[in-house]
Amino acid sequence: MRFRNLFIVAATLLIVSSCSTQRYISYFSDLTPGESELTVTGSSEIKVQPKDELSILVNSQNPKLTNLFNLPVVSQQIGLENPSASSQGISGYTVDSQGNIDFPVLGKIHIAGMNREEVASCIKEKLVQSDLIKDPVVTVKFMNLNFSVMGEVNRPGQYKISKDKVTILDALSMAGDLTIYGKREKVLVMREENGKQHVYGINLCSGNHIYSSPVYYLQQNDVVYVEPNGTRARQSTVNGNNVRSTSFWISLASLLTSIATTIAVLVK
Template sequence: MHKILSRWLFFLTFVVLLNVSCSSIKNYKYFGDLSDTAKITKIVNGLYQEPKIQIDDILYISIQTLDRASSAAINEANGQVAGGVSSSFQSANILSGNTANSYGYLVDKKGNVHIPVLGQVSLVGLTTTEAREKVEQQAVLFYKSPSVVLRFANFKITVLGEVQRPGSYVMPNEKVTLLDAIGYAGDLTIYGKRNNVLLIRRASDGSVNAIRFDLNNSEVFRSPYFYLQQNDEIYVEPLKAKVASSDASQTRNISIFTAVLSLVIILVTRIN
């Protein structure tokens, strides 16, 4: 009888521990629906759409000509950006979550940018590619064979909640994914709810769109919101039960379960 009860004790303890470990893996594993084998799984990404320039965006605009002095007034208005901020400086801002001061041309409330020499140019609603072409068309009227560089100077993404480094991040380019943003924020903590990540996107008309993502499922790659836009906000909800307290509770229950079975074994053995 003693041997039989001991075997049952071992078996039940093993089952409990197995369930605990399996549930933990399920809760914290990204894209759990993908195969664990070496077989390649092809995933169709959501369609990338270039972000549109919005009111209050800040743009870096530079015009290069054979005579640098002639376009100096335009380029100097970019402040530190035009002065040649190094990529290492930009990377430091990204990794620290420091948005710092963005230098460049502000898109005013009417959607216009005021550029020295060129005058007022309406850029709201255009992609940076379209805006560059429009500025270049204007620059041709004043310069010979101008080359225009135009990009976002404040493509900001905010990541809040259960991540390692919550904050606002200025992206080095405008093709940014949900995973990129989470990566810049140092990944989710063990307390982050991976199956209910919230994206908040504010439209130009003042409305707010809220989109939920399940990072446990690879369907996230197919979402039309997988690629982010400037000023998007990501919120990672905490788990209802903190992992530490959950683990402590599970450990306590196992200890009680083991103690009860041990007591039963001792009583049965003594009776026999």
């Protein structure tokens, strides 16, 4: 009888522990297929910030005229017999600390806080209003935007932002997803806003929390950090809670004492 009660108690503890562990491993555990409809909040577009570098190309039916507004870069190719041989490229415009770029002929243009389309529209409008080009086509691209992923992921590192919208899920996928030791209920995103560093937390186990987060869409220079769970922390040192440590045996003794107490209550 005692052994049967002991088995029941041990099995119950194992099941509860297993369910608790699964709850902190599965993504989107609160979503049901076909029944969940969530609204994404937060700004989805990447806006221009100081120190960003942009490629701005102006085209029209008059190539000679548009060349005045495109910055050429002449880079000599090493090893060529003709020293005058070169390859042509386009230089980028660096946004200064005030949020301006120094554009040919037009002078300083304030573009901080704009997205790519707004920058292109602004420059196009100024070219037409100044009667410089009647039919300009302006193309704007970001050149140096990155975000970083650190901590318990399979491929930590710095990644380029190659499209206008990059989500936290995109970032973690690019980094090879979390390792089994990453805290899915506590992923941190560090973002500099108005000269101050802000830290946001995301619970990957909750779809509602992910899609309602202000950092669901990443911005340039964001840092994503995945904190290690208790298992990883204990593995990092022999002083952790493992079979080589005193704390492990104390924890085991505490568990056995709890089981014995429960059995005694059941027997009564």
